[in-house]
Amino acid sequence: MEGIYFFLTLCSFLNLASSHQAVKHLSMSDLAPYDSPHGPEQIHISYGNIPSEMTIMWSTSNSSEFASSVVLYGLAPKNYSLEAKGKFVLFTEGNPDGLKYIHRVVLQGLIPGMKYSYRVQSGSNISDGFEFTAKRDDEDWSPQFLVYGDMGRIGGAPSLKRLIMEARSGHNTAALHVGDFAYDLQTDGGLNGDAFMNRIQDMAAWIPYMTCVGNHEIPFNFSHYRYRFSMPQLQWPTEIDRMWYSFDVARAHFIAYSSEVYFTNGSIQGQLEWLTNDLKKANQPENRAKRPWIIAFGHRPMYCSNIDRDDCTTLHSVVRHSLEPLFFQYGVDIIIEAHEHSYERLWPVFNDIVTAHNYSNPKAPVHLISGAAGCNEAYGICVSPMLGPRGPWSAFREWFPGNAGYGKLWIENSTHVYWEQIEAYDGSVTDSIWIKQEHHGPFKPLDPWL
Secondary structure (H helix, E strand, O other): OHHHHHHHHOHHHHOOOOOOOOEEEOOHHHOOOOOOOOOOEEEEEEEOOOOOOEEEEEEEOOOHHHOOOEEEEEEOOOOOOEEEEOEEEEOOOOOOOOOOEEEEEEEOOOOOOOEEEEEEEEOOEEOOOEEEEOOOOOOOOOOEEEEEOOEEOOOOHHHHHHHHHHHHOOOOOEEEEEOOEEOOOOHHHHHHHHHHHHHHHHHHOOOOEEEEOOHHHOHHHHHHHHHHOOOOOOOOOOOOOOOOEEEEEOOEEEEEOOOHHHOOOOOHHHHHHHHHHHHHHHOOHHHHHHOOEEEEEOOOOOOOOEOOOOHHHOOOOHHHHHHHHHHHHOOOOEEEEOOOOOEEEEOOEEOOEEOOOOOEOOOOOEEEEEOOOEOOOEOOEOOOOOEOOOOOOEEEEEOOOOOOEEEEEEEOOOOEEEEEEEEOOOOOEEEEEEEEOOOOOOOOOOOOOO
16 A cells, blocks of 8 residues: 555656657767666557657656656667657556556657657666658558557467567558457556567567557556557547547558447547548548548457357447448448457448449448457467358458467558458468459448349
């Protein structure tokens, strides 16, 4: 109890940690070596509000020697001549045993498309060096994304090994983690979350790690998700009734939404209003012309062929009945989901009706379920997805015991997107498709004879 009271007395002091970014020039002689096991760790990055920003986050123990948040950075390679300051917060809710200080610095004024080196510093403790590429602010390029959900600290090891290689290869722009982290972030008083965040550092410190919330983040009012991650357009720590956002990359507009508002006391109406406004803006002629692809990602699927009694297995899916009409109305091209610990690709579908058995100018959204990154729920293993008969909208499904994998999404140009699912153990491609859309925009009402 004394420790808890001690943490509470720090609150007024923590409020002094400024969120204002200051920049100054440093020489290499100013850099002290990293020398503390409780110093900066769990380093990861995410996009800022505009292309010239990048958000850097890390954790330390709650010692006064770590009560500062600084990033040393510069144009690569190994240039740390600039300094940017940020803020840290005390994280205790559902985190009695994990590291208590979470740090956040937003780098500003970056040159789009340029590669930067950086190190993070708390007190005199400085991390190893990492690199990232600032987001380009034009549309005429072809980004590639790593996509997956449901990755555990233990079960996700095969996928993570390849994801790290992918991130370090220089060929991938960002990662989309579609809910369910670590199994769970709050397990063992937060120690499991710390271990997971350290494991993904070799990926997430090099490319933007973009997230959405899943059902395993629900405990303690989503506190581990809201504190550990910072996404564009959102306050930090993230407000519990605002865990949705959007961002643009090249020719694509990405929307991250929360499926969990339908299974908690979340703000269903608040999210629907935000989604409607965001989709209206994305469909303004000048915006849809610049970024014709609209890609949404959220944790729980609207359709699935498994028989595990999840929401997606019923015709009365609350997620589908709420979101599918909106996404159809505003022409969302692709919906990426997870939650089911298997991989499934759907034909273009709306209201349980398949519009075509191909992906040439789809007349409804294409759903891609990639929740097989490697969970560990029961006794350190992944719960079987309990495969059932495939629905008429199911084009391809894959799962077998011990299987793990992830997806890759390539936005080639304004009319073509390539998707593939990768087998984690050997890197083989288990499924792939091209989606061609020459008529982006709101979908038209379906023909009655479909």
